[in-house]
Amino acid sequence: MTALAALIRRDIRVALRIGGGALIGVLFFLTVVVLMPFAVGPDLALLKRLGPAILWLGALLASLLTLDRLFMADHDDGSLDLLVMSRTPLELACATKALAHWLVAGLPLIVATPVLGLLLNLDGSATLAVALTLLAGTPALTLTGMIGAALAVTLHRGGLLLAVLVLPLSIPVLIFGVAASNAATSGDTPFGTPFTILCALSLASLVIGPFAAAASLRHGLD
Amino acid sequence: MTLLDLANPTRFLSLTAKILPWLAGATAVLLVIGLYQSAMAPDDYQQGATVKIMFIHVPNAWLAMFVWGVMSIAALGTLVWRHPLADVAAKAAAPIGAAFTFLALVTGSLWGRPMWGTYWEWDARLTSVLILFLMYLGLMALWRAVEDPSRAARAAAILTLVGAINLPIIKFSVDWWNTLHQPASVMRMGGSTLDKAFLIPLLVMAVAFSFLFVTLHIAAMRNEILRRRVRSLQMMQAGKPSAS
Amino acid sequence: MTLGPYESFIVTSYVLVAAVVALLIVWITVDYRRQKARLRDLEARGVTRRSGRSASDMS
Numbered sequence: 001m002t003a004l005a006a007l008i009r010r011d012i013r014v015a016l017r018i019g020g021g022a023l024i025g026v027l028f029f030l031t032v033v034v035l036m037p038f039a040v041g042p043d044l045a046l047l048k049r050l051g052p053a054i055l056w057l058g059a060l061l062a063s064l065l066t067l068d069r070l071f072m073a074d075h076d077d078g079s080l081d082l083l084v085m086s087r088t089p090l091e092l093a094c095a096t097k098a099l100a101h102w103l104v105a106g107l108p109l110i111v112a113t114p115v116l117g118l119l120l121n122l123d124g125s126a127t128l129a130v131a132l133t134l135l136a137g138t139p140a141l142t143l144t145g146m147i148g149a150a151l152a153v154t155l156h157r158g159g160l161l162l163a164v165l166v167l168p169l170s171i172p173v174l175i176f177g178v179a180a181s182n183a184a185t186s187g188d189t190p191f192g193t194p195f196t197i198l199c200a201l202s203l204a205s206l207v208i209g210p211f212a213a214a215a216s217l218r219h220g221l222d
Numbered sequence: 223m224t225l226l227d228l229a230n231p232t233r234f235l236s237l238t239a240k241i242l243p244w245l246a247g248a249t250a251v252l253l254v255i256g257l258y259q260s261a262m263a264p265d266d267y268q269q270g271a272t273v274k275i276m277f278i279h280v281p282n283a284w285l286a287m288f289v290w291g292v293m294s295i296a297a298l299g300t301l302v303w304r305h306p307l308a309d310v311a312a313k314a315a316a317p318i319g320a321a322f323t324f325l326a327l328v329t330g331s332l333w334g335r336p337m338w339g340t341y342w343e344w345d346a347r348l349t350s351v352l353i354l355f356l357m358y359l360g361l362m363a364l365w366r367a368v369e370d371p372s373r374a375a376r377a378a379a380i381l382t383l384v385g386a387i388n389l390p391i392i393k394f395s396v397d398w399w400n401t402l403h404q405p406a407s408v409m410r411m412g413g414s415t416l417d418k419a420f421l422i423p424l425l426v427m428a429v430a431f432s433f434l435f436v437t438l439h440i441a442a443m444r445n446e447i448l449r450r451r452v453r454s455l456q457m458m459q460a461g462k463p464s465a466s
Numbered sequence: 467m468t469l470g471p472y473e474s475f476i477v478t479s480y481v482l483v484a485a486v487v488a489l490l491i492v493w494i495t496v497d498y499r500r501q502k503a504r505l506r507d508l509e510a511r512g513v514t515r516r517s518g519r520s521a522s523d524m525s
Contacts, residue, residue, distance in 0.1 A: 151377045164360045172395035219376040272472045332479040336472040441494045448501035459513045
């Protein structure tokens, strides 16, 4: 347990220091959302309607952007090999790394959401709903993305390959995240149904993600 | 003849040389029968002659899913049993599966134009097949991204299995999403009550296309084995001058 | 056999399936010939496989 706690502390510290690039994701999120009105026009009514979708797409792309940092730096300096060889189960280590990554890359996105909701003319309850769905959904994005990151690091390819592999897997999260946010604003459908499915997706990826990532690290790094 | 006997590529090659002509012949015969029967099939009272597109659309859609199943079994073969032919089978199947998925999409779209009045409807089935197509392309990109085949094989095997777990989830989500956004104008297919006059040609075509896949797959596996042989020989040749 | 008002759609889809399947067959055949030719070429230049190579050449 202490090993895992040390891993979390180390990962957060590495990500937050200069060159760690944890806050790039938030900056990217902000930029994508600011770009949207230039594409669809500054019509506030339209932006309000598209708001949850824009925020979700932005968060999806932003979390994708930081994903290849998850294993790449550890692979470069060799500490990933130590993790693979250590006595702590690799699955647990992967889950821990995902948690640390989510704390530095996912949580800031949720904190930034209220500000961006203001720009998109979302009212308080809608912003709250989007933030809540992001809170429930971004762990799933991180955990499924981790599979892609593990595959990419064993193949020494990052970037675009990661995006091609991970984006189709994140479709369910996007569907239910946006559906739950829209349900809260329009009120046609109950908020609870898509939201609980979103939570279920996060829990399912908590099972699948670490195992698949650990398997690909084990098979790929030898 | 067990699976273990097939593990020897040389034996596999000599076996395929024997059965490939028979498989190709059976495929050709089945295709001719299937095409004849679907040409003779009556028109549907609702869809008219466009129902004939079904006879090639459904087998392609069936193969689109079946090939992923074959690749998943091959992926298990790579990761669990380390069967030496498993990654050859997985790699050879991916482009063929992508081609069938592409055909399912295009024929579905061509069927949709007369029936729905538009080439593309964000219908649950069309959408999930489109996502399946994207995943095939991602898998092929993964195969192409890496030089060393055995390293690529294990990564592709993991992605294939993750895809196999995720595809039902994606299908479910798209169904759910579709019922939320369902436009009222879309005409639905009438469930599974298919008349015998359509069912028999459809089944024959499905079997014929499955045979087509098996034939193409075995031939592509043979190519892959030869390609790896060429690769190892070239590496041996490249290594020679420095060794002497 | 009449195909009704949507004849072009039906014909297009059948032709397209035939074309893609033909393309697959051509690709696989050409690929087979090319690999065979390369193998022959390499063996003619004296690069031979270890006799009776087994599963080891798969890796």
